[in-house]
Structures are given as C-alpha cells and as structure tokens.
Amino acid sequence: MNTLPQSLPGKRLLLTAALAVLALAGLAARPAAAEELAKNLFGAQKLPAVAAPQSIGFYSKGCFAGGVAIPLNGPKWEVMRPSRNRRWGHPTMIALIEKLSRDAAADGWPGLLVGDISQPRGGPMLTGHASHQIGLDADIWLTPMPDRKLSLEQRENMSATLLVDEKTHLVKDALWAPAHTRLLKRAASYAEVERILVNPGIKKKLCDTVKGDRGWLRKVRPFWGHDYHFHIRIGCQPGSPKCKAQENTAPGDGCDQSLAWWFTEEPWRPNKNPDRPKARDLMTMASLPAACQAVLDGPDPASAEAVTYYGDGVPVAAAPVLTKAPSPARASASGAAALPATANAYAETPEIGIPLPRPRPGG
C-alpha cells in the first residue's frame, strides 16, 4: 500500500490519524500506569467500614466490611506488633480467637500471642502476607503468652522463636512440647476453621507423634514459613455472598507423598526470578472485586474502641456511635450495631440485618 500515490493532504490526514491513535493510546495507558496501588489505599485505612460484616473476594484478593478489632489485651491473649494495626477481622474470626484463648488456657496453654489478622478494611498489605485480605485469616504465635504482661515496646520488639531448623526443615525437639500439639488440635477442632497452615517440619512432627484421633490433621497443611506461628483460616461466613471459598482439602491426614514433597529439594530452590514483582505491587482497585471500592468509601465508626469486640462477657463499648447519623435501615443493617452487648463463650456471626446462614459450599 505504500506504493500507492498519495496526495499531500492525504499524507497529512494519515499523520493526524496516527497522532490521534498515539494520543488515545497514551490516554488509555496513563490512568492504568498512574492508578494508585490497592495496597497503598487499604494500607492507609485506620478504621473499618461500618456495615454488616461481609468478606468480599478471595483470601489473597479481596477486602471486607464491618470488621471488628480484637482488644490489645484479653484475659488470655496479647496482641503482638500492635503498631501494624492488623488486629481486625470478621466478627466470627475475632470471636474464634477469643474462644481459642480460653479453650487453650483450659488445655494448659498460658495464653495466645496474637499476630497479624487483617487491616481494618482488609485488602493487600504494604508488607508481608499475600492472604489475610478478607478478615478470615489470623496468625497465632507458637510461643505461649509470658506470665508477665508485655509492654507495648516488648510487643513490637520481642523476637519470635523459630521452632524449625532451617536446613533440615525438622522441628527442634528441644523446643517442641505436647502443649503445641494440643493447641493446634484445639484450633483445628472448630467447625469454622477450614485450614491451619504450619511449617512442613511441624506437620511432620504431628504426623509422627499424634496418636488416636488423627482426623484433625487433615486441616493442618504444610506451607513455607509458619515456623514461629501458625495460621488459622476460617471459611466464608454467612452474609458474604461475594466471598470466594477455597478448595476443600484433600481427604486423609496429609501424612503422605504431599508431605514428603516438602522434604525434597524442589520447594526450597532459590527463586529463579527474584525481581518479579509481587501481586501486591501490581494490584490496583481494578484488580479487586468492584465492591471493594464501596468498602474503601464506607463510613468510619466513631473510634476503634467503638468497634472493638469483647467476647468475654465484657460489654462492647456501648453500641458503636456512627460518625454520620444512619438511616434506621442502615442502623439495623450495621454489623457493628448488631454485635451482642455480651457474648457467650462463642458468639455466632450476628444475624441482624444479614441473610440467614446457608450451608457453606462444599462444607
């Protein structure tokens, strides 16, 4: 076509058209390139969105509304690294941690050191975890709560104890105690808990030593890291139609070839492409479910204290006072307002204003 004769005006027209295409391409590319990363937007949130509790999306790609905080101190727990402000979760997750702290204490574990749960509105984080985005994941240290209360500074700086040898990937026997097994078994015992992630060395220790009932081992899955803490993951909760369930765990106790693989060289090979950006360095709001924009824009509660969940018979600090006066419909749909003033040992997800529980998919 270049051989076809063209008049000068024709050439000029072509050039104009080409410039227009370039300009359009530039316009299309610019917002994507300049669009702020979701981790910056969610990482800047100080408070949850007041709404009925709802997880949106997947554990590693989503957000949540109606989050509540676990208090920094409980009778049988202390929150670690409090400056990170990751003590937020779906009310069911927070109630479950509080219940675990009591049950574990009854089993002889002095108390829980609570690690990261989620950011106030979930979403990708500036550092650390790929998951923990929808308020249904929590890390609990494998170190028992000391008998002297930790200061805030100690909670920021106390170093964690690695229970697994980095070379052999086996548990350090001098540090492992039957109490660790009891704690993990207790955590796995709750119906809401779908998975517990531990280092492969810890999974192997359980496989080698647990006698009698081994059914709970099915929930305990080997994963990288998780050598000073374990990770509790609960399933999608009622009232979260946009929550994406994970696949069921394979049948059996998992003490099989799938575990043996972790003791080969393959999972520990150096990353061939260490400079490849992580998901959180690419995710914009367009990567997340559309409903996450509404979560980001949702109203703040009056304070963190107003949406802190005391599940131990201690009243929630009155009913949360919203920053904007809600319509009656909004007030009744507010998960925060629906929190029980006092909770029994294990409070179910509040049902006020949210659909009745449905059987969990694949549950």
Ligand SMILES: [Zn+2]
């Ligand atoms: Zn974790």
